[in-house]
Amino acid sequence: MTIHVCIAGASGWAGSALAAAVHQAEDMTLVGAVSRSNKGKVMEDVLGISGCHLSVSGSVEEALATPCDVMVEYTQPDVAKSHILAALSADAHVVVGTSGLTDADYAEIDAVAQERQRGVLAVGNFALTVVLMQKFAEIAARYIPQWEIFDYAKDDKIDAPSGTARELAHRLSTVRTPELTVPLKDIHGAVAARGASLAGSQIHSVRLPGYTLSAEVVFGLPDQKLIIRHDAGGSAQPYVDGALLAIRKVNTVVGLRRGLDHVMDLG
Numbered sequence: 001m002t003i004h005v006c007i008a009g010a011s012g013w014a015g016s017a018l019a020a021a022v023h024q025a026e027d028m029t030l031v032g033a034v035s036r037s038n039k040g041k042v043m044e045d046v047l048g049i050s051g052c053h054l055s056v057s058g059s060v061e062e063a064l065a066t067p068c069d070v071m072v073e074y075t076q077p078d079v080a081k082s083h084i085l086a087a088l089s090a091d092a093h094v095v096v097g098t099s100g101l102t103d104a105d106y107a108e109i110d111a112v113a114q115e116r117q118r119g120v121l122a123v124g125n126f127a128l129t130v131v132l133m134q135k136f137a138e139i140a141a142r143y144i145p146q147w148e149i150f151d152y153a154k155d156d157k158i159d160a161p162s163g164t165a166r167e168l169a170h171r172l173s174t175v176r177t178p179e180l181t182v183p184l185k186d187i188h189g190a191v192a193a194r195g196a197s198l199a200g201s202q203i204h205s206v207r208l209p210g211y212t213l214s215a216e217v218v219f220g221l222p223d224q225k226l227i228i229r230h231d232a233g234g235s236a237q238p239y240v241d242g243a244l245l246a247i248r249k250v251n252t253v254v255g256l257r258r259g260l261d262h263v264m265d266l267g
Contacts, residue, residue: 004067005247006032006092008060008083009074014097016047017236018072018243023052025244030054032063032071064090070247073098077159081105088116093250096122097243099163103170103199110256119253123260124163125230126242130215131260133230134171137217140226141175144219148178148195149203152214160205161198164215164230167258172217173199 005022009015010033022028023043030043030052038046039058046056057063060083064071071087073080077100087094088109101109106122113120141147151165161169172178177200184191195202216229232238242260249263257263 001027003028003247004031004069005029006034006060006063006066006068006071006087007074008034008063008071009098010043010056011035011038011046012074014236014239014243015072015074017240018074019043019047019052020049021240021244022247023049028244028247031066031068032057034058034060034063034075060086064092068092070095070250072096072243072247077101081109084109084120085112088112088118088120091116091118093118094120095243095246095250096120097124097126097239099124099166100159101163106256106258114255117254119250120256121246121250121253121260121263122167122256122258123242123246124167125213125215125239126246126260127230127232127238128242129230129238130164131242131264131266133215133217133228134168134259135261135266136228137168137219138171138175140217140219140228141172141178144221144226145176145179146181146221147172147201147217147219149201149217150206150215151203152206152208152211154211155207155209157207160207161196161203162205162213162215164213165203165205166198168215168217169199169201169203170258172201178202 010019038056043052043054071092072095074097080098151162195204213232219226
């Protein structure tokens, strides 16, 4: 069966690579592409995708006028939720690549997805190494009660913490709440120096030129330390591979699932 796909953010760094991959996939057809800056243009001209004569829409609502099986959300945090809800209202499953959504946002999305009997896969980072980092960290948290999370990105990344760090904190919170030897209320000096508290974890976000995207969680026990780290390169290919898997599998779930591992056989 051919999967009809709409991509919101189709001219962005990750979205454009995914659009080309969807067009080339034998089991998919690109039926919608959203890019406000390229509205009315043809995808072949915008991205150089040979043979893709799809006209670019200026809004998600416009694109959803053409029915799709799956919409991929790859835009900005301030509009992502409205896009996802619009897609669910149009009876499409949704794959979310946009980071920055809150737990409250996800709760609202889950409620609508359950009502519409549609699946939503929220994957802040589609790279396989990130999926494995999350799984390994969950295992480590069962045995090590103290950890902190660090995320690194280029200087112009506006969301902090990153979606990867947010998701990691959320997943670890389902295992246990980390212990702090010195509670934040007892800190002498600037409490902010201890990072931001999110889902019980302390997170430190570094934004500097020279970084692409990295995330690590550091676990500590007396006289021993465990570091689990993901580093991204400059190519979008790792994210494309994971997104294609999510598109193919999102119809196997109902409601919201956070993490690509929910549709992977990781044991």
